Amino acid sequence: MIKDVRSYKLCYEGINDERDALAVKALAEHPMEIVVTEIETEDGYIGYGESLAYGCSDAVKVTIDKILKPLILKEDEELIEYLWDKMYKATLRFGRRGIAIAGISGVDTALWDIMGKKTRKPIYKLLGGFKRKVRAYITGGYYSEKKDLERLRDEIAYYVKMGFKGVKVKIGGKTMREDLERLKVVKEVVGDDVNVAVDANNVYTFEEALKMGKELEKMGIWFFEEPIQTDYLDLSAKLAKALEVPIAGYETAYTRWEFYEIMRKEAVDIVQTDVMWTGGISEMMKIGNMAKVMGYPLIPHYSAGGISLIANLHVASALGTEWIEMHLRRNDLRDKIFKESIEIEDGHLVVPERPGLGYTLRDEVFEEYKCKS
Known part of the structure; x- marks a missing residue:
């Protein structure tokens, strides 16, 4: 069962000096910015996912914390397709694209990471x-x-x-x-x-x-x-x-x-x-x-x-x-x-052979790259 869902806004400012055409035309660029979802199960497995957060990390984090988390808590983490449908249908009136789907993306990837770790197989x-x-x-x-x-x-x-x-x-x-x-x-x-x-x-x-x-x-x-x-x-x-x-x-x-x-x-x-x-x-x-x-x-x-x-x-x-x-x-x-x-x-x-995503997040990451605002 899913015990907890946590989300973290992470930023890296050092990428700011290079821009694509859209950023040039808009005369603005965001820092490298992501939202990481961390899902913990009652039997101790932890999985990670990443969501699009280009200038909208606050909204993505709120979506995960306030809307998606209550939908999946206490659910069976192995029922990935069921949980995807549950999140998608619950956000149908204001989702289907953009921030809601970005939030679902992070949750879904974290669930696959857990599944790999539980079965001791890489996701691929x-x-x-x-x-x-x-x-x-x-x-x-x-x-x-x-x-x-x-x-x-x-x-x-x-x-x-x-x-x-x-x-x-x-x-x-x-x-x-x-x-x-x-x-x-x-x-x-x-x-x-x-x-x-x-x-x-x-x-x-x-x-x-x-x-x-x-x-x-x-x-x-x-x-x-x-x-x-x-x-x-x-x-x-x-x-x-x-x-x-x-x-x-x-x-x-x-x-x-x-x-x-x-x-x-x-x-x-x-x-x-x-x-x-x-x-x-x-x-x-x-x-x-x-x-x-x-x-x-x-x-x-x-x-x-x-x-x-x-x-x-x-x-x-x-x-x-x-x-x-x-x-x-x-x-x-x-x-x-x-x-x-x-x-x-x-x-x-x-492609890594280790279980799940095959990579381990460093313990210091969430504090070291925590967004300043």
Whole structure:
């Protein structure tokens, strides 16, 4: 039985000097911010999950503490599907997306962590997974006042030297001419052996995305991520039909129902989703299997803390995905949250064999990275 549910707001300020296009356009950036859910069972097992908290950690924490916790206390922690449905239906009138689903995501992942620990198996095996390593591509090329073309060149060269065969560069925060010049530099660095993708973080209009997409085709870009606002699925479908460069997205979508519409409308060529905001491991597995049925490749998204990265990795193994996203920006909530080091081998993330998520949180984490407000 579930004995207690605790949540913690964690922040890391050191990531603030780099921005994506949406942050540049909004003239603001949040610190690296997550909400960690800790679930304790009556027989002493503890599991952890991570929730999306970009500037909304207070609301996510309140949702977990005041709405979701009372729903699952004293329930059987092994009934993960039942508990997911209970939380989703209880928040139906004000949820279905956003903060409510972010809260459910953290709870669901923590329940899977407990299940793995109880059965002494890694989550990927509970899900029927088989891949021991998943090839990672690195998201970089963020905008920064300190990053000129030469520093961009050095950054991308570092990823290549580490053995990564895919990189993704942020676009949309400068003029089209400037971004194309940045991409030219990146292509010169990586040569023909490394895939280069781009991510506009939803900032283009349809016309801007179409014009940029035509230029990206000429450069042989791997995929064009989130070119326009996620809500414009018909326009995204029109864009996907008009361009040869594959459209990828939309990690800013939630749950199987929204992703069904994305795939049904043929709004993307590549599906991207993330356990920390789509509904947790349970929901991401449903989305991934639906993508298989409908013939879409899936690449797990990643942008926040270490818990979500590892949870995405377990799902990637279970689904047999070819790629997973990672970034190497300074981020203690990824690199210093665990007692163990995240394993990277020849450009691949290694799936842990230890029970549950396979990583142990350091005791000092909740105090050390406690948000100041």
